[in-house]
Amino acid sequence: MKSIYQILLIGSLLAGIAACENETKVCDQTLSTNLHINFKRDSAGIVRDTIMPKVTAFALGHDSIYKVQPLSNVFFQLSPVADTSRFYLKVDSTLTPDTLTFRYKRTTHFISAGCGFGTYFLLDTVIATRHTIDSVQINIKSVTTSNDTHLTLYFFNQ
């Protein structure tokens, strides 16, 4: 009988331990899903990833995301309240900047109890000026995680 009481006590401790995880207090996922863009350029007949020497980028009318820095990838946050976002992209200080226009559909997504809600995007159209950009390739239309490479920009050899 004594051992039964001991087991009852252990059970009450188990009940306490099981109750310790409060999922509304923890947000272990990123709230924003960024559009991931990769740079490529033709080099001696082979198209390969390239580092653009002085990248400056920002959404039109907003602060800089990147300011004169060498990059081979950029991540753009699309607007959660509009169906179009426009970005300025200059890949070298001596080159003419380009403008990228993204048109997309938005869907609200529940991330987790701790994080709340976020937005998923489905790319519809990408329009780019052709000063330094040779072509644009959409790899993945659905922007649900920043881990995927959604877009590849091919640059002219200058």
Next chain:
Amino acid sequence: MFSVAATAQVKPAAAKTDIIHKKAPVDTTVAIAIPHKDSILLLPGGIRIGVDLSRIVSAIYYPYRKEITVVADARINADLYLAFEGGYANTPYSDSNYTYKGNGAFVTLGLDYNFLKRQYPSEKNMFYGGFRYGFSHFNYAVPSYTIKNPYWGDHLTSSIPKTNVNAHWIELMLGLKAEVFKNFFMGWNVRERFLINNVKTDAITPLVIPGYGNGGKRTVLDVQYTVSYVIPFYHVKERIAGTEVKKKKIPKR
């Protein structure tokens, strides 16, 4: 020797021929039939009703999980119990990103099997394993949510209307119940719940499924700590097999 001498006295002719008749050894084993009857033992039965105290602990750690659970079982034979649980849950939650309102009721129905070998016929302590089928009907709504984007400086505010949902699940459990006072029990059990149907949508995952737990998980581990009282108003019969025919040695006179 005694047997041979006695024969010689009755039949003197046999002695003359010097022939000794050896008798076969006498089998002294006699089959005695002991009545082959089954005994019937009357074991105390009744309906046990209680509450799950772990919901109080749970409400401390999860302020948005307000739930009451009533547990009950009824003995249907020596080791088997029909088990029922029912309850109601309210899920009010609010933070800077969203507000959530949910509520609903649930029931579970299943069987418990007592593995504990009784030390005396009226012992009611249990170490048991069981299963349950669970069903919950609940609703939830998100009166407001905000998606903030520091870069764009825009805040998207919207809401999700009230939605009714049914959830089904299966539970496997292991636990014990000890009679701490006459007819008064305390016990705990550990259970794993397996959600059968999907209640998630892209727009929202219910924070809590009443009776199940976290709406975002396909399996949930939970612990119950119960106090209960048994109302003993019937008995269940347990048949004890009677003794078989035995061979007993009785010395021959």
